[in-house]
Amino acid sequence: MFLSLNGELIEEKDMKIFPLGEDFMYGYGLFETVKIQNNKTIFMKEHVKRLLKGCIILDLDIEWNYNDIENFASELIKRNGVINGALKIIYCKNIKGNNLIIIWKDIVYNRECYEKGFKLCFCDYKKNPYSPLVYLKTNNYLDNIFNKKRIQAKGYDEGIFLNVNNKVCEGTFTNIFFVKNSIIYTPSRECGLLEGIIREKVINLARELRIELIIKEIEGNDLLSADEIFITNSLMEIMPVSRLENKELSLKINYITKTLMKNLED
Template sequence: MFIYNSKLSLEETMTLSPHSASLGYGLSLFETIKLTKGKPEFLSAHLERINHSLTVFGSEKKLKITTVQEDIQKLLKAANVEEGAIKLMVMDLGEGDHVLLTYRPQKYKSSLYQQGFSLGFSEIVNDEKNRFTYHKTANYGSKMIEFRRGKEKGYDDVLFLNTKGWITEGAITNVFFLKDNRIYTPSLESGLLPGIMRQMVKEVLANMGKKVVETPIEKSFYRHCQSAWVTNSLMGAMPVRQIEEMEYRVTENHLTTAINAQLTDLIQSKV
């Protein structure tokens, strides 16, 4: 089932024109929103980001929080669920701006946080000069192919370098590093999506009295760090146990545990 332009459909498939700009050119934007006890986490931030992207790509469409909240509740009631994830899409940018909402169960288990993620590097680069790099569009094929290739090699995600050889982001995550008691994350100008959870983790760390240094990060930097973690809207902060040949002690990564605890409090104030 799904919501299409605020109308609930109990079908599992939908009709899409073969001339659709979404189908032909990937001209869609999307947000992935975590649900907790039937409430969408950080919905205002998600809508602010997608509405900004709509403006950048020349659309006059603006999503209203009240409408999206109502549509989410319709979908959750029909599916009889309270936990999981909503995918919110605006399709056919500038040629209809149709809004689609779908639901899926959440996939991150508590055991993963004890084990930590293993990361490798992609052979494909993020182009920091490409406008699409900074927006969550359906032009996601290269990242998904590299993500699948990484899975085949035993990685949980893959990191992308930019054209200058700097670390940018994962296929599905943003990345943070801890080195000599200082926290680093790649600068937006390096060529990455401004993740919602990336911003929330920065806020949490600021509340903990810890400053995040946003800067260009060379590929070899990870070898000199004490720990690392990745973030996205569904997982929060996930400790990293390994990047290529470099191993980190997840059991000593107490910072991610503290971050996730603080995120819980932040969620209560912003859902």
């Protein structure tokens, strides 16, 4: 397998990273995960725009622009013969200069996941909406990974964070939406969440379809009384939810979720 390091394709066995930089030592950097479908990247511009914006906030100088990064990604996809999968674009701080690393991997979500729906529970630990890092996709993702491992050990697929004010914010790897009385609800940014690319697409799609959507502070009990729940990220896009804690949700009557899934695909 070939990887891309600062625009140069390198075989996996020849990849070397300096271990004393702030990237390796402290997770100082950003990443984006981009879906590959039929040899093409999906929503690449939106992902790179968010990455470059994050670089400004974290004071990370970057010499490459969107066209450069897109070309590096295209070369990597072609060299590895990737048809469907995911790109991970990593930009990180190093003593000897910042590094742009692009790798690819398989997507773990399959047809069975969508047919069964995901099972969710609330995470034991809470997000801090007052930290600026909550709003960035940083390489220090241990909070999310640690909580996801804990909920998976309990037999769930995804965990939902509350913030320190007990408001719903996001999943460990997803944004969350729910439907009540044919109205879609999703937490506001100020609750402490990463504004996902697919989250934004779903919000705009609902408005195009003239489905009422409200962005607000949400209580955990609001989710427990929902008619439908779905979660989103760039690889799964829209995933229906069949269970939250002990509450079962029928995937036979999640009409709004199905409508959004169909129209996003189109």
